[in-house]
Amino acid sequence: MNTMTQWNPLRDLEEMQDRVLRTFGRGLGRRIPEGQQPLTMSEWAPSVDIVEDDHEYLIKAELPEVNKEDVKVTVDNDVVTIKGERKFEKEEKNKKYHRIERSYGSFERSFAIPDDAAADKVTADFKEGLLEVHLGKCEEKRSPHIEVAVL
Incomplete structure (x- = not known):
């Protein structure tokens, strides 16, 4: 039995974004899957x-x-x-942030x-x-x- 799925023109772009995030880490942000966005x-x-x-x-x-x-x-x-x-x-005078x-x-x-x-x-x-x-x-x-x- 064949099932039909709705075509999403942005799916390829979302998959590419996921690959970039996996490659460079989640520090670049997290994509929220379609239907779960606030x-x-x-x-x-x-x-x-x-x-x-x-x-x-x-x-x-x-x-x-x-x-x-x-x-x-x-x-x-x-x-x-x-x-x-x-x-x-609050920043303190004697503290230096190396990474945030x-x-x-x-x-x-x-x-x-x-x-x-x-x-x-x-x-x-x-x-x-x-x-x-x-x-x-x-x-x-x-x-x-x-x-x-x-x-």
């Missing part, structure tokens, strides 16, 4: 895992050296957004809420550099399609 890109993007069980969805974001006060989680129009900032260390590879500055990651997630059942915990956003599930799935009678 809605907005920023200076750096923390790594995220999204896990589902019978009761909830869990978003785990690695935020080392980010202060709890510098993290904001919002839900708007069925999108969860995590924003924050990792601040650069860690990223600093603001970040923003956004994720669409699944149909069976309850936007009003969202909690977040932050400790030891790990943010956990808990999205409770609805009893019934939200309908992605609603028929409206025309009067």
Whole structure:
């Protein structure tokens, strides 16, 4: 049986970029695969895992050296957004930096809420550099399609 796949004109370019990143190391940046990009890109993007069980969805974001006060989680129009900032260390007179590879500055990651997630059942915990956003599930799935009678 033949399967059809949608042609992506940028696929060759993405594969070439992956080869360059493998050759020269990840210091040049990390390409985010198609379909996994945040809605907005920023200076750096923390790594995220999204896990589902019978009761909830869990978003785990690695935020080392980010202060709890510098993290904001919002839900708007069925999108969860995590924003924050990792601040650069203050330079000290007797220190010379020979290499700086860690990223600093603001970040923003956004994720669409699944149909069976309850936007009003969202909690977040932050400790030891790990943010956990808990999205409770609805009893019934939200309908992605609603028929409206025309009067």
